[in-house]
Amino acid sequence: MIGVMGAGAFGTALAISLTGNGPVTLWARDRTHIDEMRIAGENARRLPGTALPDTLRLSADIDELQHATIVLLAVPMQKLRTVLTEYAPNLAGKTLVACCKGVELETLQGPVQVITETVPDAVAAILTGPGFAHDIAKGLPTAMTLACADALAGGALQDRLSTANLRLYRTTDTIGSELGGALKNVMAIACGAAMGAGLGESARAALMTRGYAEMQRMAQAVGARAETLSGLSGFGDLTLTCTSEQSRNARFGLSIGRGEDFDASVTVEGAATAQAVQARARALQIDMPITDAVCGLTNGQLRVDQAMNNLLSRPLKEEKC
């Protein structure tokens, strides 16, 4: 049995998709939400419009994941440690697959390291890459990355979690995979802000490309493989997120560019991640000007015109990572 913790958009979409492979239990901490989903036959709060399969088990009782060998962790990055710490006794010895994208603000760690610290005897993996919850829930064709440092366990997970429409590629590079997914959200905020402020598609292409150079710089400084960043979890997800208004990070950026308010209850991973990455980049003396710009935009210290001016007035340089 596969367990999914977190009945948000992504957890629900993965749970729907995986029911074709065998028994799945979707767990949420909020019993009222579970009852609502049982009555409505859909997750109206987070994934309206897609029916939940009859075979999908819904539960607010963590003991129902007792027989799950694999548990997907589909909660926001900044909540991952709290959830894992609370339920560590229930999760010991299982294969835990992070489905979140980001860097923890307090520790500057990614999801795999957070799993390893909180549930030391678990096998830790991450599922990341270009895929919107709504697309996956509808069964549209999607390809993503499954990263696990243990190659054997990663191969087994790839088999268990791939479906007819969700094609997983495996890697042992967990650091590169999680950084790609975390950093693309920062770049999506930058791209959204540029589009919202009317700076144009050429500016967006420049931000995506130089943003990708920043992603490569940071990833390689912390031991990731360059090829991982050029794959689905890096370049693939950067492309999707920076060019689609389905992305909440891009929409958040758009609202900044347009000077509009944004619903604070929407999960936007890139804002906290930008601050965490900036702190890590400073400690490692890595130049990340677009990340700096996003920090300034999201903490209200910079307007879009000031942020763009900072980027444009940097010394001219040779094009490289």
Ligand SMILES: NC(=O)C1=CN([C@@H]2O[C@H](COP(=O)(O)OP(=O)(O)OC[C@H]3O[C@@H](n4cnc5c(N)ncnc54)[C@H](O)[C@@H]3O)[C@@H](O)[C@H]2O)C=CC1
């Ligand atoms: N929505 C999407 O298209 C995709 C999302 N992701 C990633 O998945 C992660 C989750 O995102 P979504 O599901 O979209 O967000 P969401 O906002 O739809 O859902 C988050 C869920 O986490 C639950 N949650 C929050 N704190 C919790 C806690 N302490 N204990 C238990 N549950 C808690 C919330 O109740 C909510 O149901 C993010 O890191 C996101 O980047 C990755 C790929 C696609």
Ligand SMILES: O=C(CO)COP(=O)(O)O
């Ligand atoms: O990560 C995603 C698609 O791969 C979803 O992006 P948002 O979190 O910006 O909506």
